[in-house]
Structure formats: C-alpha cells, structure tokens
Amino acid sequence: MKKTEKNKYLPYGRQHIDANDIQEVVSVLESDYLTTGKKTIDFEIEFSKKVNVKYAVSCSSGTAALHLSLLAQNLPNESRVIVPAISFLATANIVELSGGKVVFADVDSETGVLSESTITKAIENTGDKISAIIPVHLNDSSLDMKMIRHIADQHNLKVIEDACHALGGNYYENGKITGVVGSNLYSDLTSFSLHPVKAIAMGEGGVITTNSEILQKKILRLRNHGMTRNADDFLNNELAFDKSQNPNPWYYEMQELGLNYRASDIHCALGLSQLKKLEKFISKRIKLFKLYTKHLESFSPTIIPVKNNFSVSAPHLFPVLIDFNSIRKSRAELMRLLDEKGIGSQVHYIPLFLHPYYKNKYHHNHYEGAIKYYERCLSLPLYYDMNEDDVIRVTTALQEIIG
Ligand SMILES: Cc1ncc(COP(=O)(O)O)c(C=O)c1O
The missing domain is CATH 3.40.640.10 (Type I PLP-dependent aspartate aminotransferase-like (Major domain))
Structure with missing residues (x-):
C-alpha cells in the first residue's frame, strides 16, 4: 500500500x-x-x-x-x-x-x-x-x-x-x-x-x-x-x-x-x-482513548477495551481483548490484515514464564489469568499525532476484517 x-x-x-x-x-x-x-x-x-x-x-x-x-x-x-x-x-x-x-x-x-x-x-x-x-x-x-x-x-x-x-x-x-x-x-x-x-x-x-x-x-x-x-x-x-x-x-x-x-x-x-x-500529550491520549471507546461500543462483547482498575489517567497503549473464536480469525491473521490496511498493532505481552529462559529455569510455572489475557489482547495505534479520523480508520478496518 x-x-x-x-x-x-x-x-x-x-x-x-x-x-x-x-x-x-x-x-x-x-x-x-x-x-x-x-x-x-x-x-x-x-x-x-x-x-x-x-x-x-x-x-x-x-x-x-x-x-x-x-x-x-x-x-x-x-x-x-x-x-x-x-x-x-x-x-x-x-x-x-x-x-x-x-x-x-x-x-x-x-x-x-x-x-x-x-x-x-x-x-x-x-x-x-x-x-x-x-x-x-x-x-x-x-x-x-x-x-x-x-x-x-x-x-x-x-x-x-x-x-x-x-x-x-x-x-x-x-x-x-x-x-x-x-x-x-x-x-x-x-x-x-x-x-x-x-x-x-x-x-x-x-x-x-x-x-x-x-x-x-x-x-x-x-x-x-x-x-x-x-x-x-x-x-x-x-x-x-x-x-x-x-x-x-x-x-x-x-x-x-x-x-x-x-x-x-x-x-x-x-x-x-x-x-x-507532558500534559498536552496526555490529554490528547485521553481524548483518543475516549474516542476509541465510543467507536468500539458496537463491537462488544467480541472486542472490548481492556478494563482499568481506575479511571483512564495516562494511557500509554490502547489494548483491546478480542474473542478470536467468534471473529473466526486468528490474531496473526488479524494483525496481517490490519497491516495490509496500513495499521500497526502489537501484543503486550507474551507471558514471561513462556519465554524459553524462564520456562527452562522455572518449568512448573503456569498462570491461567496471564494466559487468558495474553490469548485475547491486542494493542491498537495510540499516539499524540493521531486524530479522530485515524481512530475511525482503525475501527472501520476492524469492522471490514471481522465482517
Ligand atoms: C513495563 C516495562 N518495563 C520496562 C521496560 C524497559 O524500558 P526500556 O525499553 O526503556 O529499557 C519497558 C519498555 O517497554 C516496559 O514496557
């Protein structure tokens, strides 16, 4: 593209x-x-x-x-x-x-x-x-x-x-x-x-x-x-x-x-x-966060913004939890399709205990909450230079991909 x-x-x-x-x-x-x-x-x-x-x-x-x-x-x-x-x-x-x-x-x-x-x-x-x-x-x-x-x-x-x-x-x-x-x-x-x-x-x-x-x-x-x-x-x-x-x-x-x-x-x-x-950057991030939340309302419960224990105060990422079974696409497929539409995404994070170093050293580790979070999470673009059109571009792309 x-x-x-x-x-x-x-x-x-x-x-x-x-x-x-x-x-x-x-x-x-x-x-x-x-x-x-x-x-x-x-x-x-x-x-x-x-x-x-x-x-x-x-x-x-x-x-x-x-x-x-x-x-x-x-x-x-x-x-x-x-x-x-x-x-x-x-x-x-x-x-x-x-x-x-x-x-x-x-x-x-x-x-x-x-x-x-x-x-x-x-x-x-x-x-x-x-x-x-x-x-x-x-x-x-x-x-x-x-x-x-x-x-x-x-x-x-x-x-x-x-x-x-x-x-x-x-x-x-x-x-x-x-x-x-x-x-x-x-x-x-x-x-x-x-x-x-x-x-x-x-x-x-x-x-x-x-x-x-x-x-x-x-x-x-x-x-x-x-x-x-x-x-x-x-x-x-x-x-x-x-x-x-x-x-x-x-x-x-x-x-x-x-x-x-x-x-x-x-x-x-x-x-x-x-x-x-910093304040200018943060207030723009909060604005974008709220726009995403609004434009993703209709995607619930298939795609939902990650909950915070408290109010949004300094969003560094915009992570969502996705029910990949229900969209009938894997996360890798979704990420590739988003990328083809010019949209980056990332996974934050692979559970630490799954990395070979930690797996070999502490092999008994397995944590259900971390796995459940990891299997559904995906961070969508969030940064100061974005505007509402960019947010809509991301949510529209998601809509087109999941059908
Ligand atoms: C939660 C967390 N801890 C530590 C670090 C390490 O920071 P740096 O990349 O500046 O070394 C990062 C960086 O992404 C991070 O996200």
Whole structure:
C-alpha cells in the first residue's frame, strides 16, 4: 500500500517531536558538553517537580532504571522477587541479573495486572521468604498501589514500581485521586522508561524517583561505576589526600560495584523539552482513548477495551481483548490484515514464564489469568499525532476484517 498522508501507516505507538525539541538537542550538540552535565541536572529537577517527589535520577533506559532500583536495595543473593506474569522482559530480567530469583505472580485476566489474590497466592505458594515486589502499571496507571503497599508491609517487602507505562498517571483510592505516579506514595522507588513509544521520548532513556536521599545517592553512584568524587565520602585517606589533607585532584574512589548507566545531555535535553509537553500529550491520549471507546461500543462483547482498575489517567497503549473464536480469525491473521490496511498493532505481552529462559529455569510455572489475557489482547495505534479520523480508520478496518 502506498503510504499517502490519508493512508499513512499508523504504528501502534510513536513519538511526537517538534521544532523546540530539535533546537534543544542541537544546542547541546553545539555546546562543549555532551555527556552528563547541566541538561541532565535540569531534567532531573524538572522531572522530580512534575511527579511530586524529592529526587529523580536519569539513566540510559527504563531497563537501567529498574536494574539500578533493584541494585540499590542491596538484597542478598538469591532473594525472591515477585514479578507479574505479564510484563516486558526487563521487569524479570533485572531480578535474574542482580542475582535474585523471580517469583511470578498471576495477573487478573481482564486488567492484565496484579491483584490482591494473585499476589497473596504467589506469597503463599513460595516456600522461601520473599524480599521485594515489582508491580507493573500495564497500559496506564493501573495498579491498586494502596493494596500492594499493605501486603508489602505485612510481609516486609520492598516495593519497586515499574511505571514504564504510567508517566503522567495518578494513584487512586476509592475512586479518588490520591497522588501522582512517581511520587512514591506507596513504594520505595519508581522506574520510568522514556522510549519513543512512551508518553514522552528521550530516544533511549529512563528515570528513577525516590524520596530517600540515601537511595538517591546510592543510585547516582551505581549509575557511574559505583564511584564517588566527593572528598567527604572517601574511605582510603592515604590515596585520597596529600600531606596537607587536600584531596588529590585526580582521585576518585569506587566503593561498590556499578555500571555506566548514565544518560547523556543530548538525551536529557530532549527529555526536558518533551517534559514541558507532558500534559498536552496526555490529554490528547485521553481524548483518543475516549474516542476509541465510543467507536468500539458496537463491537462488544467480541472486542472490548481492556478494563482499568481506575479511571483512564495516562494511557500509554490502547489494548483491546478480542474473542478470536467468534471473529473466526486468528490474531496473526488479524494483525496481517490490519497491516495490509496500513495499521500497526502489537501484543503486550507474551507471558514471561513462556519465554524459553524462564520456562527452562522455572518449568512448573503456569498462570491461567496471564494466559487468558495474553490469548485475547491486542494493542491498537495510540499516539499524540493521531486524530479522530485515524481512530475511525482503525475501527472501520476492524469492522471490514471481522465482517
Ligand atoms: C513495563 C516495562 N518495563 C520496562 C521496560 C524497559 O524500558 P526500556 O525499553 O526503556 O529499557 C519497558 C519498555 O517497554 C516496559 O514496557
């Protein structure tokens, strides 16, 4: 198909970059400093203000954000960490990479996220003590974080929120907004991804938020090889200071194992510029979400938008649940036919326990809720540059395909 403007290809997600974003990046490229500098600090300050938290630390991806968050908790080797059975690979992989062991918890078959009963069951079924939980806001801010904090407190679990889908979203209690995702109202640390399909784009990038100065300092060190240049923190006085007790100008000290997970000023300049548009982006996404919901009403119950535990507050994806038996087409066929009509779609996600790595390692795992969700889910295009005509184009294409 020729991709004219009218029939332009609609991917399931994409970034929106304007002239200001380009100018901000160009100005860093024209400056003397490309790596972690002023733009990084400015971005972190603005991000922390945006989500109402004391500290925000930027890093190279959402995966890096999750990895740093877990490393900062200093959990003993082989610690058990609860991860939902439906998420992107990163949520589980960082547990394994940090020397921990994944304990999968099932998800609710209609929302795709952890529920009280699935978390409780995972805790009960695991003979060993569990140290932490990484709840994932899927598609939007979608977790009952008050409930999760309550369970975590009962079992002494650290809570690392995976909010890679939920920048700009809210927390709810009894239908009322209680705070902003990232403020850590119910968690120790929160991780965000600023990959191009997310609410705002950095190219590749991530952010960790926390209210703990100790954790912020630790994450800053871990992001930079575990080293410090702060003379007050030096441990090896003999190497660190000269005879007059002045710090040696070359000296830096590594006190724990870290990596290079820094974000560059180039990426942070883009992040900072995009952050200014977060509300505009989110309100357009909400508008599109509502339009989809309206135009899909007549498809119920064959195709229904995925339910959220709460109100739509920052939709990252527009996932629907499809009864493939009743449309007499497989998901692969539907995706190919949509693609022929210039419409992208994606599956979020293949249950983690079905991937060969996890299947081989934890072969007894099987989770009904995750399977039921996975077998029906499909994410349709949702991004800032779409308009109502695009939404209608998608729903009309669905109508034509399912007949
Ligand atoms: C739920 C979730 N967690 C973690 C990540 C990892 O983020 P990144 O791709 O920025 O490393 C993603 C990215 O898609 C995600 O969707």
